[in-house]
Amino acid sequence: MNNIVERINQLKKEKNAVILAHYYQRPEIQDIADYIGDSLELSRIAQKSEADIIVFCGVRFMAETAKILNPTKKVLHPNPESGCPMADMATVEGVKKLKEQHPDAVVVSYINTNADVKTVSDIIVTSRNAVKVVKSLDANKIIFVPDQFLGSYVAKQVPEKEFILWKGFCPPHFNLSKDTLLALKKQYPDAKIAVHPECNTDTVEIADFVGSTTQIIEYATTCEADTVIIGTEVGIHHYLKKKNPNKTYVFPQAADYCGSVHCCDMKKNTLDKVLEVLEKETNEVILDEDTIQKARVPLEKMLAIV
Template identity: 80%
Template sequence: MAVAEKTIINDINKLRKEKNAVILAHYYQRGEIQDIADFIGDSLELARKAQQTDADIIVFAGVRFMAETAKILNPGKKVLHPNPESGCPMADMATYKGVLELKKQHPDAAVVSYVNTNVDVKAVSDIIVTSRNAVKVVRSLKEDKIIFVPDQFLGSYIAKQIPEKEFILWKGFCPPHFNLTPDQLLELKEKYKDAKIAVHPECNTETVKIADFVGSTSQIIEFATTCDSENVIIGTEVGLKHQLEKINPNKNYIFPVNADYCGTVHCCDMKKNTLDKIKEVLENENNEIILDEELMEKARKPLERMLNIV
């Protein structure tokens, strides 16, 4: 570790103690950020962890909708987002007006929004889901028709598990996961014959079809670190490799390379958070997530409805 990096980390540690702050980092963050975080996990898991602490300040190293979710579930805490430019293209594909229009067209449908949505879309949703709990939550709903927002590929994956329900899919997608092709994974499988393939359900449908395991980020960790194969091909964001190697360094975690798209399955927005920016928000308490109270209250209801089911 370089001297400059050590100095920044020392400053961060001093500031978080002085200000009673907690640092949350998503699995897709840079390795050095994961290493200094108080908690590492999926977005909803992290927001719930923050509820269990007595911290006054939450620094959320993730993309914007994640910091918003932390604020919705922790309205009395100050939530800081290290880099306001760190957004989620998929979340931005779903619009408040568009969802309202779909509700008008299908008044008998339940609006099920992936947690990867902005606060205004959550506010007009009936319930929120994560990639880990989506099948369980949707199956529990009384409605036979589902408007699923915003990820068409996660929605399609859920629909296959629950064929008795009708799904209206918003045509959103996660660009890094969408750009992972079956050919990239099969090429690696040819090289590592014994390898298992684990992918995220945000991947395009053809890629999901060839996987041995499909699951959320945390489920991929559970599978990859415990399965009986020494080699595991991982179809999700490359930041996950940091935790996989920490949890079980005896396995070989192989991430596909696509020269046409950032090298690997790489979320450029996630990587916009840096140690420097974490230090800056702790020092200045800037980039605070401030949400309209009424909007936040409306968005909390579908989140809490999900939490009561899972």
């Protein structure tokens, strides 16, 4: 593995490349990354970078977002098969149909959507800023795409607005039950529970803290509790231990990953694949100019607010 890492680092210098990795990536991917973060944070970092090549270690919609915000740079995705089931649940045709049924509504799309859905969205949100963005909108009716659970969470924070929720969900977060977390709470009675708003509503309601991946990291590493039960993808354990090794971070675990929050798609990126795309410059993210321009508009509307 050392030889692979050395070769990757050599190619980064030769080709003026930057490697971006989401918090849910494999530990060895995080270790060779120049920057680690959530999808939007990484895309914004890419905008400020002087690199010619961006290697985005995440799922497909993240690499697409990096290309939308950095159209003149070459964006490489180590494994194009690394997609997002929730993003794939939303369709352009479905969003257009909802818009026809509710012409007075604003289409608010979670950043976890594919590029084509972004082109028919009015504004994009992240799990960190969704409440703030929705509150800022003039519209009283919101079509929220694609995560029904993040949408439901936002709706509770913004009760003055009406929400039409797309029935999408993140399978790993959805499968994390409140009973699983309560069982861990019995084992660690002094622990705090921190979960992602993509979790199902029953699970969210028992948490001490609800927030985006970045917010969970901030909370878990700085709160007074010595032990924190984490209700999001297990990949962040590596980052948590680096940021504050003095705390105990407990994740739901099972031999077959049932009951745990484990994203198989996030783990499809490997060091071998990172090396391959750097050597051959393959798996480039290609979006036509019209898609880039239309998808960029709702992203920039969000960035103007936050």
